[in-house]
Amino acid sequence: MGTEENRQRTIGLKQEKEYIMKKLFVVLMCVLALSGVLWAQGNAEAAKYPDRAIEFVIPGSAGGGSDILGRTITDIIQKYKLVDQTITIVNKGGGASAVSHGYVNAKTDVDYYLLTCNSANQLSMHVNKSMSPKGPFTPIANMALDDILLVSRTDGKFPDWASVEKAIKANPSSLTVGLADDLDAMALALLEEKTGTKFNPSAYFASSGEVATALLGGHMDLAILNPVECVGLVEGGRLTAIGSFAPKAMSAPFEKTPTFTALGHPDVVMQMSRSVIGPAGMSREAQLFWSDVLQKVSETQEWKVGYIQKNVLEGQYLNADDFTKFYAESEKMLLDFAKKLGIL
Missing domain, CATH: 3.40.190.150 (Bordetella uptake gene, domain 1)
Known part of the structure; x- marks a missing residue:
């Protein structure tokens, strides 16, 4: 009987050990799974866009x-x-x-x-x-x-579109217009086509800021600029917007600037x-x-x-x-x- 009892006890201990190991294995898998979820969440948070400059x-x-x-x-x-x-x-x-x-x-x-x-x-x-x-x-x-403007120096020879039109029709290509990009060139081309004029578009610059500076310095006669690019200079009395490509009258400080439509050229809109x-x-x-x-x-x-x-x-x-x-x-x-x- 002693031998049989020992054998049964050994079997019982072995089964109990296997049961404990299975439970430990399940717990370990749960811990690993939870760790994986937390790691993934952590990585997702770390990689949230934008994660750098x-x-x-x-x-x-x-x-x-x-x-x-x-x-x-x-x-x-x-x-x-x-x-x-x-x-x-x-x-x-x-x-x-x-x-x-x-x-x-x-x-x-x-x-x-x-x-x-x-x-x-x-x-x-x-x-x-x-x-x-x-x-x-x-x-x-x-x-x-944004609207588009034809601008001159306030102390220059061209206070309005009428003076520009008179000069350029008398002597085509005699007035130089400052441009900063292809849309400026397109606006000028539209103006030329619809008004029967021809300007000198050779003053091409890398930015509108350079165009405004060159115009103020007397290096050209006129410029194509957007309001944002000249509003301070217009308010300060240094530049004058003599014509607007806008579809309607503009607000201050350009409320006195005539649209080309008002000047008799209804197709000059951009x-x-x-x-x-x-x-x-x-x-x-x-x-x-x-x-x-x-x-x-x-x-x-x-x-x-x-x-x-x-x-x-x-x-x-x-x-x-x-x-x-x-x-x-x-x-x-x-x-x-x-x-x-x-x-x-």
């Missing part, structure tokens, strides 16, 4: 319309802490935006780059063939519509969009993230008053999907118009 690329030098747009957006984002990461402004002027496009096209981490864009940049992409071989840029959000785009191949996540951030920017008083109203713009926020449609439609219109005027 962003570059906001400006296709122009400091002080121009695109620079003002980019810096205003960045200041508002930082003031309201709309994004956790640092945003650095990078000015890449030259080549009618081709330099900035080439800079961004060379990047592989495309979710970490933004660009200001306007109708002129859209046109230049085709004129200069500066789109990425990976595909078109990624529309993120439209922010505003506006440009101001927007933000991303590089070719930007992820949908990044596109929607920035579209949402920019909507919040457009809803602030700093944007409505400090940017739109101050710079005599028309606020027009369009989210990523709406802007994608608008971008395609406006691009087609620009290209058709450019071909008609012989720019493309």
Whole structure:
């Protein structure tokens, strides 16, 4: 009996040991599974976009319309802490935006780059063939519509359109007009076609800021500028806007500037969009993230008053999907118009 009892006890201990080991194994698997979930959550939080600094690329030098747009957006984002990461402004002027496009096209981490864009940049992409071989840029959000002006020095020879028209018709190509991009050239070409005039468009600069400086310095007679690019100089009495391409009368300080329609040329009408785009191949996540951030920017008083109203713009926020449609439609219109005027 003693031997049998010992054998049964041994079997019992063995079974109990196996039971305990199975329980320990189950507990260990649960711990490992929980650890895996926590690790995955931790990694997901660590990789939450954006997880590092962003570059906001400006296709122009400091002080121009695109620079003002980019810096205003960045200041508002930082003031309201709309994004956790640092945003650095990078000015890449030259080549009618081709330099900035080439800079961004060379990047592989495309979710970490933004660009200001306007109708002129859209046109230049085709004129200069500066789109990425990976595909078109990624529309993120439209922010505003901007008007176009013909501007002269207040102390110069041309206080109004009548004096310009008289001089240029008497001596074609005698007046030099400063331009900063292909849309400026298109506006001038439209003006020439519809008014039967011919200007000298040889004064081509890397940015609108340089155009304004050259005009003030007496290096040319006139310039094509947007309100945001000359509003301070007009208010200060140094420049005079002698004609507007706007579809309707503008607000102060341009309320006395006649539209070309009012001057008897109803077909001389043109506006440009101001927007933000991303590089070719930007992820949908990044596109929607920035579209949402920019909507919040457009809803602030700093944007409505400090940017739109101050710079005599028309606020027009369009989210990523709406802007994608608008971008395609406006691009087609620009290209058709450019071909008609012989720019493309």
